[in-house]
Amino acid sequence: MSEIQTLYQDLILDHNKNPRNFRKIENADRFLEGYNPLCGDRYTVYVKLNGDIVDDISFVGSGCAISKASASVMTSMLKGKTIHEAQELFTIFHKLVTGEHISNQEREKLGKLEVFSGVSAFPTRVKCASLPWHTLKGIIEDKNTVVSTE
Amino acid sequence: MLLGNKRLFSISEVRDDFPILSKTIRNGKRLIYLDNAATTQKPQCVIDSQRHFYESENANIHRGVHALSEIATEKYERSRELVRSFINARSRREVIFTRGATEGINLVAATFGRANVQENDEIVISHLEHHSNIVPWQLLCQEKSAKLRIIPMNENGELLLDEFTKMLTKRTKLVAVTYASNALGTVTPVKEIVQIAHAHGVPVLVDAAQAMLHFRVDVQALDIDFLVFSAHKMCGPTGVGVLYGRESILNTMPPYQSGGDMIRSVTFEKTLFNELPYKFEAGTPNIAGVIGLGVAIEYLTQFDWSTIAMYEKELLTYATEQVKAINGVRIIGTAAEKVGVLSFLIENIHPHDVGTILDEEGIAVRAGHHCAQPVMEHFGIPATTRASFAFYTTKEEIDYLVRGIHKVKEVFHV
Numbered sequence: 101m102s103e104i105q106t107l108y109q110d111l112i113l114d115h116n117k118n119p120r121n122f123r124k125i126e127n128a129d130r131f132l133e134g135y136n137p138l139c140g141d142r143y144t145v146y147v148k149l150n151g152d153i154v155d156d157i158s159f160v161g162s163g164c165a166i167s168k169a170s171a172s173v174m175t176s177m178l179k180g181k182t183i184h185e186a187q188e189l190f191t192i193f194h195k196l197v198t199g200e201h202i203s204n205q206e207r208e209k210l211g212k213l214e215v216f217s218g219v220s221a222f223p224t225r226v227k228c229a230s231l232p233w234h235t236l237k238g239i240i241e242d243k244n245t246v247v248s249t250e
Numbered sequence: 251m252l253l254g255n256k257r258l259f260s261i262s263e264v265r266d267d268f269p270i271l272s273k274t275i276r277n278g279k280r281l282i283y284l285d286n287a288a289t290t291q292k293p294q295c296v297i298d299s300q301r302h303f304y305e306s307e308n309a310n311i312h313r314g315v316h317a318l319s320e321i322a323t324e325k326y327e328r329s330r331e332l333v334r335s336f337i338n339a340r341s342r343r344e345v346i347f348t349r350g351a352t353e354g355i356n357l358v359a360a361t362f363g364r365a366n367v368q369e370n371d372e373i374v375i376s377h378l379e380h381h382s383n384i385v386p387w388q389l390l391c392q393e394k395s396a397k398l399r400i401i402p403m404n405e406n407g408e409l410l411l412d413e414f415t416k417m418l419t420k421r422t423k424l425v426a427v428t429y430a431s432n433a434l435g436t437v438t439p440v441k442e443i444v445q446i447a448h449a450h451g452v453p454v455l456v457d458a459a460q461a462m463l464h465f466r467v468d469v470q471a472l473d474i475d476f477l478v479f480s481a482h483k484m485c486g487p488t489g490v491g492v493l494y495g496r497e498s499i500l501n502t503m504p505p506y507q508s509g510g511d512m513i514r515s516v517t518f519e520k521t522l523f524n525e526l527p528y529k530f531e532a533g534t535p536n537i538a539g540v541i542g543l544g545v546a547i548e549y550l551t552q553f554d555w556s557t558i559a560m561y562e563k564e565l566l567t568y569a570t571e572q573v574k575a576i577n578g579v580r581i582i583g584t585a586a587e588k589v590g591v592l593s594f595l596i597e598n599i600h601p602h603d604v605g606t607i608l609d610e611e612g613i614a615v616r617a618g619h620h621c622a623q624p625v626m627e628h629f630g631i632p633a634t635t636r637a638s639f640a641f642y643t644t645k646e647e648i649d650y651l652v653r654g655i656h657k658v659k660e661v662f663h664v
């Protein structure tokens with residue numbers, strides 16, 4: 101596979117074309133907008149919590165295939181997980197897309213997120229992949245302003 | 251080959267003048283450089299001029315009594331004369347060196363603007379502007395409680411002159427418009443705009459950042475009051491640009507930055523400012539850059555420009571037809587008068603993804619809002635992919651672009 105094919109794997113293209121959880125949660129506990137001023141990607145992530153468990157999570161917005169697929173995969177993976185698990189996944193995901201070393205134990209937790217392994221070959225696209233996650237992090241840390249990747 | 255006293259334009263010879271154009275990138279892919287609106291490549295003579303200056307002529311200007319300083323000063327001032335003649339200014343006093351188009355606009359806003367704009371006054375710009383010709387005026391309007399008025403445009407990206415005419419009032423203090431849009435390529439009717447504005451007694455600033463590479467600008471024929479441009483968008487070095495100002499207006503303006511070179515005498519009680527243009531050139535300037543700009547102008551003016559203009563027109567027509575013919579591709583910016591800028595969208599594929607895949611093929615384009623968010627908003631889109639051409643761009647490179655777009659569609663299975 102070429103680097104481009106590794107970046108745009110079928111699963112990513114599928115999540116871009118048919119994003120999962122692509123809706124607003126009307127009675128969300130928290131929501132936050134994430135924005136990348138460089139390319140104009142803009143998403144709002146919604147979270148409904150049950151204690152510290154993510155009961156429901158969704159997003160709306162627009163941007164490139166990488167950012168949209170990332171939001172879609174993120175939301176489908178985090179439903180039912182604890183906030184702590186979500187934070188842990190972001191740490192591993194961040195290592196994955198920036199090309200840092202990942203232990204076998206960490207790799208097991210990645211699951212579907214593994215499809216973003218191609219991102220690390222494209223430094224200009226790391227922000228696209230991590231924008232939804234940064235937005236979620238902002239929600240967890242209870243920021244109520246727009247999160248920017250800049 | 252020379253024809254009369256002009257060098258005959260031959261695309262292959264011209265390409266040999268630009269060393270970077272024969273380089274490879276991304277593991278041996280041929281470089282297809284289609285990002286000329288962001289910055290152009292530099293011919294060997296400009297590159298050599300930088301090295302030569304630092305190797306053999308480096309000194310500060312207007313200061314030393316020694317021979318090197320004399321040489322550096324002479325070279326620097328020679329560039330000013332080259333610029334003067336290039337834009338047909340009346341006098342060298344009207345040619346001020348800046349860091350670029352952005353600084354030129356900020357200079358006029360901070361001096362002419364601050365001195366002339368009062369509460370409820372109006373400044374007119376257009377919907378096509380680059381952020382650098384929006385934000386300085388916005389800040390000035392905020393500071394002075396003045397209003398910013400916007401000349402609207404149509405679906406092709408052409409300004410509506412009738413609306414512009416209606417917009418001018420006794421309160422209009424300045425019109426600031428682009429000559430060519432970096433996002434769409436639209437060439438605006440500057441001559442008419444100046445005539446209309448002058449009929450209302452309003453001076454005009456023209457942002458020629460995207461114009462200088464493509465056609466000659468004559469400030470007297472157009473009767474322009476202020477003109478700004480950047481050297482790096484016309485084969486010169488980065489970090490240097492020009493503000494042309496009508497002498498009678500420049501004389502009334504307070505200084506911009508203050509410090510060395512811009513003064514005639516300083517005591518702790520009082521400072522006498524230097525004469526034009528030095529009054530607006532505080533501190534040690536980008537001497538090598540200014541000299542490089544002069545060399546770039548000499549490079550450009552060795553050609554008979556009408557031949558190049560014809561070539562560029564053919565190139566843009568070819569590119570437009572080829573790209574438009576691809577299924578699912580839409581061109582953004584279809585003005586009748588355009589420079590070599592092709593902004594486009596591929597259905598259901600974000601420009602950022604297009605840019606990455608083209609880059610993998612060695613094709614350099616820009617993806618984004620091109621520092622012209624209001625233009626994007628006008629078309630209801632967040633971004634475009636932009637291919638922009640120069641006189642050294644070839645039809646073959648456009649064919650690469652077309653193949654690249656097909657590749658993008660292939661990757662996305664559309």
Ligand SMILES: Cc1ncc(COP(=O)(O)O)c(C=O)c1O
Pocket residue numbers: 287288349350351352353380382383428430431432457459460480621
């Ligand atoms: C139309 C236009 N105006 C102004 C500028 C600003 O030029 P610079 O960044 O060189 O100051 C640009 C650069 O992209 C431009 O395209």
